[in-house]
Amino acid sequence: MSDPVKRAEPGAARTAPTVVVAGGGTAGHIEPALALADAVKRLRPDASVVALGTERGLENRLVPARGYPLELVPPVPLPRKPTADLLRLPRRVWESVRRTRAVLDRVGADVVVGFGGYVSLPAYLAARGRVPIVVHEANKHPGLANKVGARFANRVAVAVPGTPLPGADVVGIPLRRSITALDRPALRAEAREHFGLDPDAPTLLVFGGSQGARSLNVAVSGAARELAEAGIGVLHAHGPKNTLAVQEFAGRPAYVPVPYLERMDLAYAAADVVLCRSGAMTVAEVSAVGLPAVFVPLPHGNGEQALNARPAVDAGAALLVDDTDLTPAKVAELVIPLVTDAERIGKMSAAAVGLGHREADEVLARMVLAAAGG
Structure with missing residues (x-):
């Protein structure tokens, strides 16, 4: 796994971390991202949390309603069958990664946390080698974005045992308090x-x-x-x-x-x-x-x-x-x-009673803050 790019000098004062969450599209991706955001703010009230999304996703309503800034980037939907879209995909990926990287630079991202979906793939590629990455997978069968992101992530968290991602820790799914x-x-x-x-x-x-x-x-x-x-x-x-x-x-x-x-x-x-x-x-x-x-x-x-x-x-x-x-x-x-x-x-x-992981939000938040150097 890659090492974090940003390192604090020994004895240096902690600076407020900026956490970027990528989980747009459906509530199944957005709600765990927002639950994590809330947990990060409980543990580090001085932290900044920024969400990535697309212009047509449900995040346009859910994220602002929870009080977090939303940055829009082009989605990268992967066609399931050979079509003309497949031939245009490399250009679309490059453009989305370029614009996502600009967002990460502008907000001063210290860590990127992806939850899968169309917006996570460009986030992982934009952060690779520049910003620490944490991947969270909610399903037993990971999607393509998280399979890619897990290859060079600093930490990988999953909801259930047996999820086939390298180096995964089972933490459950972050839920709202x-x-x-x-x-x-x-x-x-x-x-x-x-x-x-x-x-x-x-x-x-x-x-x-x-x-x-x-x-x-x-x-x-x-x-x-x-x-x-x-x-x-x-x-x-x-x-x-x-x-x-x-x-x-x-x-x-x-x-x-x-x-x-x-x-x-x-x-x-x-x-x-x-x-x-x-x-x-x-x-x-x-x-x-x-x-x-x-x-x-x-x-x-x-x-x-x-x-x-x-x-x-x-x-x-x-x-x-x-x-x-x-x-x-x-x-x-x-x-x-x-x-x-x-x-x-x-x-x-x-x-x-006893099913699931009720503290998954804070367990993942501590993992994310550690990856950010906080």
Whole structure:
């Protein structure tokens, strides 16, 4: 592994480090980066944290909302099939690296931390040989960007054992303190009032990632009558680009559709059971707050979402349903009996205790500050 470029003289006073995080694109890349940023600021309040992103990524909304500066660089999407884009790729990579290097120089980066995705590859290449690099991989199967970055990183951190990256330390996934310190029972009444949910009804939380998921939307909304008749309230995040019209049933608990959940802590506190995708970040959060889950892995890709869910399923904290099997009838058959069974919910919640790494944010932050010389 390469040595840090910037070295402090023996006995020299510590200077405030500048940490650059690269994890744009999806919430699964952005949220761990922001959780790390928060942990860095707790450990070193004088530190500066700058996020890299692209002009169309979700980071344009999430990063400024958390109070961190965002620097935009050109993304480097890698085509999956031979196309004309493949021939243009070297020029696009070079331009993105050039502009990313200019950002690192301008902000005085002391360390670059990559979480994978389109913005991480140019960040790794721009920092190579100039600024220390720390790589964090959330999935069992690393993406191309992190495979490249890990080859010349100072430290490599992974969420789960067996991730095939050289010299990796297992630290878990950095999570927001609003999640790891969440007291669901204490916030339950406030959370349900916030969303307009029935204060006493068993409640199902549904979401399909930051953009929503059509199959989840169709299956759960299609079972609205059965859910209402079973006395179940629903909080359903359908995605900002989707619409969801749900029939109301007088005298029954509310079915509340929302485009996006700005307050995931309150959403988790309001729920008794969650039905959702099983991205690495989602599984880590759901397990950390002790919510029984019905995981519906994304049917595309290399099967990593099913792998993400497996530890929780094996521990008895979650159920697994194939996307093709998720129908309104399956919701009525499988989900309704779970949400209305308080004893079973209690056992599944208890099974979630101990899953994951609740201190991953500060463990990774110490690793990053050490790489920066701080």
